[in-house]
Amino acid sequence: MEMNAVEMVEIPGAPPHYESKRAHHHHFLCEVCRKIYTVENCSPDIGRLAPPAFTLRHHTLALYGVCADPACVQNALRNPPPAAPPQ
Ligand SMILES: [Zn+2]
Numbered sequence: 241m242e243m244n245a246v247e248m249v250e251i252p253g254a255p256p257h258y259e260s261k262r263a264h265h266h267h268f269l270c271e272v273c274r275k276i277y278t279v280e281n282c283s284p285d286i287g288r289l290a291p292p293a294f295t296l297r298h299h300t301l302a303l304y305g306v307c308a309d310p311a312c313v314q315n316a317l318r319n320p321p322p323a324a325p326p327q
Pocket residue numbers: 270271272273274275306307308309312
């Protein structure tokens with residue numbers, strides 16, 4: 241039963257994304273074609289983002305940018321994104 245479980249993944253800036261439950265992974269949203277890609281990588285250092293003495297149990301990560309599709313790459317070259325606001 242669990243094998244067929246479908247999970248809704250909420251990615252800020254993207255419509256709800258449904259996928260079957262699977263191993264830990266992340267998502268990359270292409271800002272040009274709005275396609276959501278699965279990213280298998282994760283940083284082992286991510287727990288260091290938590291304050292000292294906090295225990296990180298789980299996390300989600302949404303990556304935003306331009307995918308490798310040549311049409312998206314071309315589009316991004318023509319329309320560079322505005323500079324990120326200073327934090
Ligand atoms: Zn794209």
